[in-house]
Each structure stands twice: as C-alpha cells, then as structure tokens.
Amino acid sequence: xxxxxxxxxxxxxxxxxxxxxxxxxxxxxxxxxxxxxxxxxxxxxxxxxxxxxxxxxxxxxxxxxxxxxxxxxxxxxxxxxxxxxxxxxxxxxxxxxxxxxxxxxxxxxxxxxxxxxxxxxxxxxxxxxxxxxxxxxxxxxxxxxxxxxxxxxxxxxxxxxxxxxxxxxxxxxxxxxxxxxxxxxxxxxxxxxxxxxxxxxxxxxxxxxxxxxxxxxxxxxxxxxxxxxxxxxxxxxxxxxxxxxxxxxxxxxxxxxxxxxxxxxxxxxxxxxxxxxxxxxxxxxxxxxxxxxxxxxxxxxxxxxxxxxxxxxxxxxxxxxxxxxxxxxxxxxxxxxxxxxxxxxxxxxxxxxxxxxxxxxxxxxxxxxxxxxxxxxxxxxxxxxxxxxxxxxxxxxxxxxxxxxxxxxxxxxxxxxxxxxxxxxxxxxxxxxxxxxxxxxxxx
Amino acid sequence: xxxxxxxxxxxxxxxxxxxxxxxxxxxxxxxxxxxxxxxxxxxxxxxxxxxxxxxxxxxxxxxxxxxxxxxxxxxxxxxxxxxxxxxxxxxxxxxxxxxxxxxxxxxxxxxxxxxxxxxxxxxxxxxxxxxxxxxxxxxxxxxxxxxxxxxxxxxxxxxxxxxxxxxxxxxxxxxxxxxxxxxxxxxxxxxxxxxxxxxxxxxxxxxxxxxxxxxxxxxxxxxxxxxxxxxxxxxxxxxxxxxxxxxxxxxxxxxxxxxxxxxxxxxxxxxxxxxxxxxxxxxxxxxxxxxxxxxxxxxxxxxxxxxxxxxxxxxxxxxxxxxxxxxxxxxx
Ligand SMILES: Nc1ncnc2c1ncn2[C@@H]1O[C@H](COP(=O)(O)OP(=O)(O)O)[C@@H](O)[C@H]1O
Ligand SMILES: [Mg+2]
Numbered sequence: 001x002x003x004x005x006x007x008x009x010x011x012x013x014x015x016x017x018x019x020x021x022x023x024x025x026x027x028x029x030x031x032x033x034x035x036x037x038x039x040x041x042x043x044x045x046x047x048x049x050x051x052x053x054x055x056x057x058x059x060x061x062x063x064x065x066x067x068x069x070x071x072x073x074x075x076x077x078x079x080x081x082x083x084x085x086x087x088x089x090x091x092x093x094x095x096x097x098x099x100x101x102x103x104x105x106x107x108x109x110x111x112x113x114x115x116x117x118x119x120x121x122x123x124x125x126x127x128x129x130x131x132x133x134x135x136x137x138x139x140x141x142x143x144x145x146x147x148x149x150x151x152x153x154x155x156x157x158x159x160x161x162x163x164x165x166x167x168x169x170x171x172x173x174x175x176x177x178x179x180x181x182x183x184x185x186x187x188x189x190x191x192x193x194x195x196x197x198x199x200x201x202x203x204x205x206x207x208x209x210x211x212x213x214x215x216x217x218x219x220x221x222x223x224x225x226x227x228x229x230x231x232x233x234x235x236x237x238x239x240x241x242x243x244x245x246x247x248x249x250x251x252x253x254x255x256x257x258x259x260x261x262x263x264x265x266x267x268x269x270x271x272x273x274x275x276x277x278x279x280x281x282x283x284x285x286x287x288x289x290x291x292x293x294x295x296x297x298x299x300x301x302x303x304x305x306x307x308x309x310x311x312x313x314x315x316x317x318x319x320x321x322x323x324x325x326x327x328x329x330x331x332x333x334x335x336x337x338x339x340x341x342x343x344x345x346x347x348x349x350x351x352x353x354x355x356x357x358x359x360x361x362x363x364x365x366x367x368x369x370x371x372x373x374x375x376x377x378x379x380x381x382x383x384x385x386x387x388x389x390x391x392x393x394x395x396x397x398x399x400x401x402x403x404x405x406x407x408x409x410x411x412x413x414x415x416x417x418x419x420x421x422x423x424x425x426x427x428x429x430x431x432x433x434x435x436x437x438x439x440x441x442x443x444x
Numbered sequence: 445x446x447x448x449x450x451x452x453x454x455x456x457x458x459x460x461x462x463x464x465x466x467x468x469x470x471x472x473x474x475x476x477x478x479x480x481x482x483x484x485x486x487x488x489x490x491x492x493x494x495x496x497x498x499x500x501x502x503x504x505x506x507x508x509x510x511x512x513x514x515x516x517x518x519x520x521x522x523x524x525x526x527x528x529x530x531x532x533x534x535x536x537x538x539x540x541x542x543x544x545x546x547x548x549x550x551x552x553x554x555x556x557x558x559x560x561x562x563x564x565x566x567x568x569x570x571x572x573x574x575x576x577x578x579x580x581x582x583x584x585x586x587x588x589x590x591x592x593x594x595x596x597x598x599x600x601x602x603x604x605x606x607x608x609x610x611x612x613x614x615x616x617x618x619x620x621x622x623x624x625x626x627x628x629x630x631x632x633x634x635x636x637x638x639x640x641x642x643x644x645x646x647x648x649x650x651x652x653x654x655x656x657x658x659x660x661x662x663x664x665x666x667x668x669x670x671x672x673x674x675x676x677x678x679x680x681x682x683x684x685x686x687x688x689x690x691x692x693x694x695x696x697x698x699x700x701x702x703x704x705x706x707x708x709x710x711x712x713x714x715x716x717x718x719x720x721x722x723x724x725x726x727x728x729x730x731x732x733x734x735x736x737x738x739x740x741x742x743x744x745x746x747x748x749x750x751x752x753x754x755x756x757x758x759x760x761x762x763x764x765x766x767x768x769x770x771x772x773x774x775x776x
Contacts, residue, residue: 052669073675085666089688098684099674150674
C-alpha cells in the first residue's frame with residue numbers, strides 16, 4: 001500500500017547538505033510529523049518525496065516502487081503548500097478541479113468530485129469565488145480540498161498552518177487530524193512547531209541539521225528523548241538542563257553541583273549512571289516535574305532543591321515559576337495554589353522518577369528505555385491507525401546500534417521484518433509513560 | 445467563527461477580502477472618534493492622523509507641481525501641432541496657432557483629406573498596421589516562450605544564456621544592417637513583409653525576453669510547483685498559469701514593441717525599400733518633409749494621423765502599462 005520509505009537519502013546543494021543519511025519508514029495510514037527548527041531540512045525531505053527536488057543519493061519508495069526517477073505527477077501524492085499556492089486567476093471550483101482536468105476527466109465527473117471535496121471541507125458556498133476574495137482560513141481549506149480531490153496515496157503538508165492566526169490554527173489542527181482519520185491515507189506533515197507535532201502525529205520524526213534525531217510516537221519522544229536536542233525541542237515549556245556531577249556509591253547515588261545541589265537518584269536509575277560516577281553529566285528535568293512542596297503528587301519520589309523565585313506567571317490552571325539556582329535559570333510549572341512569591345527563596349521538590357540524563361560529550365541519553373524496569377502496562381495516548389509498534393526507537397545513524405544500518409536494497413524485505421521484530425522487542429520493554437496533558441500542548 | 449472549525453456559509457463572508465476588512469475597521473474607528481458616544485476614543489491618534497495627512501499633502505506639493513509643469517511643457521507644442529493641422533495654409537503662415545481661436549471660422553479638414561488621399565498616407569497607414577501588428581505579436585509570443593524557458597525550465601547554463609541575450613541589447617542596430625540584409629537577399633526576404641516582421645521581432649526580443657523573464661521569475665514558485673504536481677506539463681503551466689498571470693507585463697511589452705515598430709523608419713527603409721505600395725507612414729512622412737518642407741499644414745496633419753493609433757492603444761492599455769513597468773521594477 002502507501003508505505004513510504006526513505007533509504008539513506010541525501011540532498012546536497014553545492015556546499016550545504018540539506019538532508020543527510022535520511023532513513024525513515026512511514027507505514028500506511030500513518031500521520032507522520034517531521035518536526036525541527038527552521039533550516040533543518042524538513043521541507044527538503046518532503047520536496048524530495050514530492051519530486052520537486054532531485055535526490056542526490058539514496059532511494060525513496062512509495063509502496064514497493066522506487067520513485068527516484070518517477071515524474072512528480074506520477075507519484076500519486078498531493079501537496080499542500082505553506083502559501084497554499086492557489087491559482088489566483090481561477091475560481092475555487094477550478095482550483096480544486098485543476099488536477100482532474102489535466103487528467104482529462106469528463107467535466108460532469110470533475111464537478112461531482114469537486115462538490116464532494118468541497119463538502120468535506122465545508123467550502124461549497126465559496127466555489128465561485130476567486131482566491132483573492134477568501135480569508136486565510138478559507139484559502140487553507142481550498143488548498144486541502146484541492147489535495148483530497150485527487151485521492152492520492154500520500155498527502156504532503158508543508159507548514160500548512162503557519163499563516164493562520166493562533167485560534168484558527170488550533171481549530172484547523174483538529175480538522176486535519178479528523179481528515180486523516182476519515183480518509184485513512186498516509187499523511188506526512190512538516191512543521192517547526194512541536195505543539196502541532198505532539199497533538200497531530202501518530203509518529204514524530206525530529207530533525208536537526210538535516211539529520212533525523214529520533215523517531216517515535218509523541219508520548220515516547222516526550223518520555224524518552226534520545227538526546228539533548230530532542231529533550232529540549234519536544235515539550236513546552238522546554239526541559240531544564242543542569243550540569244551536575246554523579247557522586248556516591250552503589251547504594252546512594254547523588255547528582256551534585258557547586259551550587260549546593262544534591263539530588264539523590266532513584267534506585268531504578270542508578271545502574272545506568274554507574275559508569276559516570278565522579279563524572280559530569282547533563283541532568284534534565286521537565287518544568288512539570290518540579291513541584292511545590294505542598295502539592296507533590298502522590299507516589300512521586302522527590303528531592304528538595306533550594307531556589308530563588310524571580311517571576312511568577314499565573315496561567316489559570318497552573319503557575320510558571322521562573323527560578324534561579326546557583327548560575328542556572330530554569331522554569332517550574334506548579335500547582336496554582338502555590339505560595340511562591342516573586343523575590344522569595346523557596347525549597348521546591350524535584351520529581352526524580354522522571355529525571356533525564358545525558359552524556360555531556362555526545363549529548364545522547366544515558367538511560368535507554370530498555371534499562372528502565374517496566375512498572376505497568378503501557379497506556380498509549382491514542383491508538384495509531386497503524387500496526388506499527390508504538391515507541392519505535394530509531395535513532396540517527398551516528399548514535400544508532402550497528403544493526404540499524406540498512407544493507408543493500410535487494411534484501412529489503414528481510415531487513416524490514418528484522419527491523420519490525422526489533423521494534424516489537426523494544427516496545428515490550430518500554431517503561432511506563434506519564435501522560436502529557438492534552439491542554440499543555442495547546443498552551444502555545 | 446463560533447460555529448466550529450469549518451464554518452461554511454454566507455455568514456463567513458465577513459472574513460472576505462482582508463484589505464476590505466482592514467478598510468472597514470478604519471472606517472469604524474473614524475466613526476467612533478467623531479461621535480460623542482465614544483469620549484474615550486483614540487483622539488490623539490486621530491489628530492496625529494490628520495496632521496500626518498496634511499504633512500504628506502504638503503510634502504507631495506512640489507512633486508505635483510513638477511509633474512504638472514512637465515506635462516504642460518509637453519502638451520503645449522502638441523496642442524499647437526493639433527490646432528495647426530486644422531488650419532488653412534495661409535492662416536498658418538500669417539498668425540501663430542494660439543490666435544486661431546479668435547477667428548474660429550478658419551478651421552478646415554481639407555489638410556487631412558489632402559494628406560490621406562493625395563499624399564498616400566491612407567495606404568501608408570494600412571501598411572504601418574500590416575507591419576506593426578504581426579511584428580508586435582511575434583515578438584511578444586517568442587519573448588514569452590523564451591522567458592518561460594529562462595525562468596522555469598532547468599536548462600544547463602540557463603543563466604549564462606540569459607546573460608548573452610541581455611548582452612545583445614547593447615549591440616547597435618546599425619551594426620547588423622549589412623549582414624542581415626545580405627542574409628535576407630540570399631533568402632529572398634528583402635522587400636517582403638516577412639522580412640521586416642522577422643527583423644523587428646529579432647531587434648525587439650532581447651528587451652522582451654529580459655522584461656518577461658524577470659516578471660515570470662517573480663511569480664510564486666509554489667504556484668508552478670503545485671501545477672507540476674497536479675500533472676501539468678510545461679506547456680500547460682505556460683498557457684494556464686504563467687500567461688494569465690502575466691497579462692500586465694505582456695501588455696507592457698506589447699505597447700513598447702508596438703510604439704517602436706510604428707515609429708521605426710530605419711528598418712523599414714533598409715529592409716523594405718522605399719516603394720510606395722509597401723512603405724509605412726514613417727517613410728511617407730519623411731518624404732513629405734523633404735519634398736514639402738514648408739507645407740506645414742500637410743506635415744502637421746500627417747503627424748497627427750501617425751500618432752492617432754498609438755495614442756488610442758496607449759490610453760486603452762495604460763493601466764497594464766503602468767502595472768507592468770512597476771512589476772518589473774519592484775522585482776527584477
Ligand atoms: N534551493 C536551494 N538551494 C540551496 N540551498 C537550499 C535550497 N533549498 C534549501 N536549501 C538549504 O537547505 C537547508 C534546509 O532547508 P529547508 O529544507 O527549507 O529547511 P526547513 O524546511 O526545515 O526550514 C537550509 O540550510 C537551506 O538553506
Ligand atoms: Mg520549510
């Protein structure tokens with residue numbers, strides 16, 4: 001079916017390498033979000049699949065067909081551009097039907113299909129207008145209608161929401177998710193906005209500098225970021241990082257810093273930290289894992305941390321505390337009933353169960369999900385429309401285990417099975433996730 | 445916007461044209477300022493607005509004065525020419541044209557009759573049209589095709605070829621006369637309309653390709669890419685997307701080329717020869733000047749016959765002309 005597979009794909013522009021050793025499998029019916037800062041090569045990766053740019057190296061498959069040399073129009077894809085790219089001199093009706101007309105479909109049939117697509121997106125009353133007479137949100141829907149009318153195998157969307165105002169963006173996000181469920185087609189969606197990635201994706205691929213950093217479900221990336229970049233990029237507000245030294249013995253491991261910080265590490269995390277004893281690591285903790293001492297959630301293993309409160313921001317259902325500890329500025333997200341006052345000193349509780357730790361040199365995570373003991377059956381945040389194992393743990397090639405390198409293409413089928421098997425194995429060992437509150441992601 | 449994510453229906457018209465919306469908002473604000481029900485309206489802003497508008501008007505004053513002055517400078521001789529062309533021969537030699545209005549009875553259209561029939565300006569007018577219209581269409585068509593290729597087709601060394609075309613603009617026309625004439629002689633094109641059409645098209649192409657290519661390049665890339673994804677070939681993209689969106693620049697080039705060919709004397713003389721039955725108006729007028737150098741009543745009438753078509757076309761298309769020039773100027 002409409003599985004998409006990038007195999008060691010490169011894109012070079014003279015000096016710059018826009019996409020580097022890009023290997024990614026997107027299962028049929030998946031909603032894959034390609035997320036990363038601007039300039040990280042997301043659009044390029046999408047355009048390679050669309051055929052708008054040529055592939056420098058590697059192969060891309062749609063279904064079982066290598067499409068490197070297939071003309072864009074024969075790839076059975078439809079793309080929604082950031083600028084919508086509506087033809088300004090044609091009516092909405094003709095915009096939506098343009099592709100069908102080029103396929104020499106009879107007029108009445110085109111009309112029927114255009115009406116259907118217009119119905120799905122609720123733009124029937126606009127069919128006679130020109131794009132210049134539409135609002136941004138309406139144009140966006142016309143662009144979507146133009147994409148779905150051709151019933152492609154794969155939808156490509158390049159930052160389709162970035163020209164909408166904040167409120168419309170939230171609405172349209174949900175609409176696109178609905179559209180995906182309704183059509184049951186593979187979607188590949190590019191954005192720089194991690195909120196869009198978290199809320200819409202069944203799978204996220206995080207990119208930076210043209211390299212895939214990590215692939216997995218939103219929940220998995222949130223719980224188990226593979227490196228400092230992903231940890232900082234996924235989640236809003238982003239994770240706090242501290243440079244600390246691992247000290248202590250087998251029974252009592254602490255993260256210490258000159259600022260007086262001394263945080264005991266929970267038992268299940270100690271083993272991975274053993275080889276870093278008396279060495280520096282990057283300690284990461286999400287703002288929501290720093291609690292007001294009066295409102296610590298039950299069953300949380302916490303450690304106290306002296307902080308100075310600089311600013312408090314009431315968000316309604318929570319309060320953001322801008323804090324300092326030693327040289328570090330960081331953020332906590334605490335219960336709104338907190339007594340914290342700006343300018344005061346305060347002891348906060350750090351939820352060490354959810355700590356992250358990274359190697360200061362490679363910036364890769366020190367904990368791998370396999371090493372943590374599963375506590376209870378994994379509760380998926382949403383069931384993806386696919387049979388792909390949740391929490392697939394694919395890392396970039398630099399950090400990947402030797403087995404994940406893809407051998408020659410002729411062995412592809414076998415490799416595929418191997419990979420799937422491995423992913424399943426990983427899934428079984430995945431640790432219990434914490435729920436990302438849905439409204440958290442909506443805060444932006 | 446309250447009715448769910450995909451509001452569909454006429455109510456949604458309120459979000460129609462963004463510019464209109466902005467305008468409406470401004471109007472609403474103005475109303476608020478003026479009405480006593482809104483004592484806390486942004487009064488200061490309003491006053492600043494008025495002042496700013498005044499400053500702008502005053503600031504533009506000199507510019508307007510200069511523009512009007514230049515227009516008058518240009519218009520007065522043209523008006524004199526027009527008035528003279530309707531006066532009798534004796535009247536022209538006796539008094540200045542501005543005195544014509546004191547004795548209105550002396551106006552006549554005899555000059556035009558003489559020029560059109562007796563001096564062959566009628567045939568010449570038709571010849572001019574026969575030469576100019578195909579030469580213009582040919583230039584615009586070929587220039588548009590070439591410009592599309594330079595702008596949107598991935599050809600090796602595309603920009604170098606384009607530079608070569610641009611460089612052709614500085615080659616003096618006179619340099620090419622003899623070689624082209626010899627070529628035409630070999631091909632049997634001298635003295636034929638085909639010869640002069642091709643010559644005019646060739647001389648007009650460098651500028652035409654340059655103008656149109658710069659305009660085409662400025663079209664949003666997404667638009668064409670989207671068309672290609674939907675299955676458009678280059679031909680489809682050219683005719684369905686690029687041409688309809690480039691009407692202003694095509695019209696601008698059309699007017700340029702039309703005026704140039706219409707007013708051309710040199711190329712017509714060289715490639716067409718001076719024979720009466722094919723000579724355009726420029727040739728006839730230059731003959732008039734040399735044989736009737738003092739017959740101003742005929743010369744003025746002939747001059748007006750020759751400008752009447754370009755003027756009509758210019759006024760009909762001037763909107764596109766200005767747009768086209770601006771479009772080229774902003775993005776180029
Ligand atoms: N046509 C091009 N020519 C040269 N460099 C390009 C071109 N398109 C993109 N790039 C470069 O490739 C990199 C990735 O760009 P892009 O894929 O657009 O990033 P993103 O979509 O993630 O913001 C950037 O460094 C950009 O400058
Ligand atoms: Mg981009």
